[in-house]
Amino acid sequence: MATAGKTADKTSRARLGAVIKSARDIMRKDAGLNGDLDRLPQLSWLLFLRAFDALEDSRELLEDDYRPAIDKPYRWRDWAGDPELYGDALRDFVNGELLPYLKGSLEGASPRDTVLVDLFKDIHNRMLSGYLLGDLVRQLNQINFSSSDDIHTMAYLYESILREVRDAAGDSGEFYTPRPVIRFAVRQSFLSLGESILDPACGTGGFLVESLEELQDRADSTESRQRLQKDLRGIEKKPLPYLLCMMNLILHGIDSPTILRNNALVQMTSEFGPGSKVDVVLTNPPFGGEEESSVSERFPKGVQTKETAWLFLVAILDKLKPGGRCAIVLPNGVLFGEGAGTRIKERLLRECDLHTIVRLPQGVFAPYTQIPANLLFFEKTGPTKETWFYEVVPPEGRKSYTKTKPMRDEEFDECVAWWGGQERKGREENERAWRVPIADIEARGCNLDLANPEIGDDLAHRAPGELISDLISVGRETLSFLESIAIDMEGSRSLIAEVSGGDVPLVPIAEILKAERTPIEVDPDKLYRALGLRSFGKGTIRYPPVLGADLSKLRYFTFPENALVLSNIKAWEGAISITTVDDLECVASNRFLFYLPRDSRINIGFVRYYLLTRAGLTDVGACSPGMADRNRTLGVKAFERLRIPLPNREIQDHVVRVLDGIMANLTKAIEMNDRVAALRTSLLNAAFNGQL
Numbered sequence: 200m201a202t203a204g205k206t207a208d209k210t211s212r213a214r215l216g217a218v219i220k221s222a223r224d225i226m227r228k229d230a231g232l233n234g235d236l237d238r239l240p241q242l243s244w245l246l247f248l249r250a251f252d253a254l255e256d257s258r259e260l261l262e263d264d265y266r267p268a269i270d271k272p273y274r275w276r277d278w279a280g281d282p283e284l285y286g287d288a289l290r291d292f293v294n295g296e297l298l299p300y301l302k303g304s305l306e307g308a309s310p311r312d313t314v315l316v317d318l319f320k321d322i323h324n325r326m327l328s329g330y331l332l333g334d335l336v337r338q339l340n341q342i343n344f345s346s347s348d349d350i351h352t353m354a355y356l357y358e359s360i361l362r363e364v365r366d367a368a369g370d371s372g373e374f375y376t377p378r379p380v381i382r383f384a385v386r387q388s389f390l391s392l393g394e395s396i397l398d399p400a401c402g403t404g405g406f407l408v409e410s411l412e413e414l415q416d417r418a419d420s421t422e423s424r425q426r427l428q429k430d431l432r433g434i435e436k437k438p439l440p441y442l443l444c445m446m447n448l449i450l451h452g453i454d455s456p457t458i459l460r461n462n463a464l465v466q467m468t469s470e471f472g473p474g475s476k477v478d479v480v481l482t483n484p485p486f487g488g489e490e491e492s493s494v495s496e497r498f499p500k501g502v503q504t505k506e507t508a509w510l511f512l513v514a515i516l517d518k519l520k521p522g523g524r525c526a527i528v529l530p531n532g533v534l535f536g537e538g539a540g541t542r543i544k545e546r547l548l549r550e551c552d553l554h555t556i557v558r559l560p561q562g563v564f565a566p567y568t569q570i571p572a573n574l575l576f577f578e579k580t581g582p583t584k585e586t587w588f589y590e591v592v593p594p595e596g597r598k599s600y601t602k603t604k605p606m607r608d609e610e611f612d613e614c615v616a617w618w619g620g621q622e623r624k625g626r627e628e629n630e631r632a633w634r635v636p637i638a639d640i641e642a643r644g645c646n647l648d649l650a651n652p653e654i655g656d657d658l659a660h661r662a663p664g665e666l667i668s669d670l671i672s673v674g675r676e677t678l679s680f681l682e683s684i685a686i687d688m689e690g691s692r693s694l695i696a697e698v699s700g701g702d703v704p705l706v707p708i709a710e711i712l713k714a715e716r717t718p719i720e721v722d723p724d725k726l727y728r729a730l731g732l733r734s735f736g737k738g739t740i741r742y743p744p745v746l747g748a749d750l751s752k753l754r755y756f757t758f759p760e761n762a763l764v765l766s767n768i769k770a771w772e773g774a775i776s777i778t779t780v781d782d783l784e785c786v787a788s789n790r791f792l793f794y795l796p797r798d799s800r801i802n803i804g805f806v807r808y809y810l811l812t813r814a815g816l817t818d819v820g821a822c823s824p825g826m827a828d829r830n831r832t833l834g835v836k837a838f839e840r841l842r843i844p845l846p847n848r849e850i851q852d853h854v855v856r857v858l859d860g861i862m863a864n865l866t867k868a869i870e871m872n873d874r875v876a877a878l879r880t881s882l883l884n885a886a887f888n889g890q891l
C-alpha cells in the first residue's frame with residue numbers, strides 16, 4: 200500500500216508539474232510579461248481564484264446559511280469555462296469587469312470580503328493576449344483543488360516556484376529567508392497548540408508555513424485545526440509578497456489566512472490591550488531599511504530611530520504577552536548599535552531573557568547580501584542573567600553559499616544537539632559555544648557583537664599534534680599552489696611580458712575610469728561606520744560604528760562595490776584598494792576617491808595592481824605634492840591625467856587571477872610562520888605535562 204501511495208504521489212506530481220510547466224510556457228509567449236517577477240503574480244492571482252472557487256464549493260455544501268463571497272458572473276466557475284468568453288472578449292472581461300469587481304470598485308456590486316479587496320487592490324492583468332490568457336486559464340482548470348493529493352502536490356510545486364522568484368527578486372532588492380534558517384528557528388521555539396504565532400514581516404509566509412507543518416499533526420480534531428489556522432497570523436506591507444503569502448497558505452490548507460496588508464510598525468503600534476498580544480513572534484524583519492518620520496514618531500522619544508530593524512524589535516517587545524517568546528533574524532549592526540540602539544537593547548535585557556544568540560555563517564543570504572546575520576532567541580520572563588552564543592560554520596571545504604549551493608538543514612544539527620531541549624539543560628561551552636554573563640554585556644555598553652573567544656586563542660596552548668596537522672595541511676596547499684603558479688608562469692611568460700612590452704598602449708586614467716560616489720546628509724542620531732584604508736596595499740578598514748554627531752566634520756558619501764578607492768592623503772604610500780560588498784555598510788569621507796570602469800575593457804583589479812607597483816606608486820607620488828609627508832595630497836586632475844599601460848582584457852584577467860592567488864596564499868604562509876613559532880612552546884608544554 201505504501202508503494203502504491205508513493206507511486207500515486209509521483210504520478211500526481213508529474214501531472215501537475217506538467218500543467219504548471221505548460222502554464223509558464225504560455226506566459227513566456229505573452230509580450231506583457233517580462234520575467235518571473237511579472238509571471239509569478241499573474242499565475243498566483245489566477246491560482247488564487249481557482250483555489251478560492253473550490254473552497255466556496257465546500258462551503259456551499261457544508262454551511263446552511265451559505266452566502267457566496269463572489270457573485271455571479273465573477274466566480275471562476277462562471278467565466279473560466281465559458282466557451283464564448285475567449286480571446287479579446289476574455290481579456291476585456293478580466294480587465295474591465297472581473298478585476299474592478301474584486302477590487303470593490305464597480306457601482307452596485309455587493310460588498311466583498313475585505314481580504315479579497317486587500318488582495319486585489321494592486322492586482323493587474325499584465326497579459327496582452329486574450330488568447331494566451333484563455334490558454335492559461337484552461338491549464339489551471341486541470342488542477343483539482345477538491346483533491347487533497349492535488350492540493351498537497353500543488354503546495355510543493357508552488358514552494359519551488361517561490362524559490363525561483365526569490366532568486367529573481369534578489370536582483371531588485373528583495374530576498375527571502377533560507378528555509379533551513381526558518382526550520383531551525385521554528386524548531387527551537389518549541390511551539391505548542393493553542394499559542395498565537397505572529398510574523399510581522401511575513402513576506403511569502405515561510406515562517407507561518409513551517410509553523411503549520413510543525414503543529415498540524417498534533418491538531419487531531421476539526422476544532423483544533425480551525426484554532427491552529429486562526430492562531431497563525433502575519434502582516435505584510437508590500438503587495439507582491441502579500442499575494443504570494445496568501446496563495447502559499449491557501450495551498451497549505453489554510454482556508455482564510457489571517458494576514459493583514461499594512462505596515463507592521465503602524466499596525467502594531469495601533470493595537471492596545473491584552474487581546475492584541477501574542478505568545479510567539481517568528482520573523483526576519485527588513486535589513487538596513489529606513490522608515491518615514493511619521494512611523495518612527497509613533498515610538499517613545501528615547502528609542503526613535505529610522506532604522507527598521509530597531510523599530511521592529513521595540514514593537515515586538517510591546518507585542519509579546521508576559522511569558523511570550525521570540526526568534527528573530529537581525530544583522531550584526533543591531534548587535535553593536537549605539538545611541539537609541541543601546542537603549543533598546545537595555546530594555547530587551549531588562550524585560551526579557553535573551554538566552555541564545557546563534558551567529559549565522561557569513562553569506563547565508565548570498566548572493567543577495569553579505570551582511571552578517573544572527574538569530575536571537577528571547578523570552579519575556581524577566582531580566583537576562585547570561586546569554587549563550589553559538590557559532591554555526593559552513594561545512595568543511597565550503598567558503599560561501601550560492602543560489603545553486605545554499606545552506607542546508609544539517610548544518611544546524613550540532614547546534615540542535617547542543618541546545619539542551621526546551622529547558623536548555625546541560626549546555627556546555629565548546630569551540631562553537633560560549634556564554635557571557637549579563638555583567639560583562641553591560642560593561643561593554645550592551646554591545647552584543649561578541650566574537651567566539653576560541654578564534655583568538657593562544658596557538659601555543661593547542662596540542663602539538665593539532666599544530667603539526669595544520670602545518671602539514673597548509674604546507675601541502677601552499678606547495679601545490681606554488682607548483683601550479685610556476686607551471687602557469689612558465690606557460691604564459693610571453694603573455695605576461697606583454698604588460699610591459701613596448702606595444703602596450705598607455706591610456707589616461709580619465710579615459711578608462713569614472714569617479715563615482717554619492718553625497719549623504721549625516722543624521723546625528725544614526726549610527727555610521729566610517730571606511731578607512733591601510734597603506735602598502737593592505738586593504739580597507741571598517742571602523743566601529745559611531746553616532747553621526749560624533750563623525751568628523753567632513754562631507755560623507757556612499758560608494759559602489761568593486762570600485763577602485765584611493766586615500767587622497769596616503770595614496771602615494773599604497774593606500775589603494777578595491778571595495779567589497781562588506782565595505783558597503785560604511786560611509787566614506789571626502790578624503791577618499793572612488794572610480795569604476797567606463798566599459799568592459801577594464802579589469803579594475805588590474806588597475807589597482809599596477810598602481811601598487813614601484814612604477815605606479817612613483818607616478819601616484821608625483822601626483823601628490825606637499826612639503827611634508829603629512830601634508831601630501833593627491834591631485835585629482837593630475838591623477839586622472841596619469842597614463843598607465845593597458846593590455847587587452849585577456850591579459851588583464853590573467854594577471855589579476857595569478858596575483859589574487861599569490862596574495863591569498865601569502866596569508867597562509869604567514870599562518871604557517873605563526874604555527875611554527877607556537878609549536879616550540881606547545882612541544883615544551885606537552886613534554887613537561889606527560890603528553891609527549
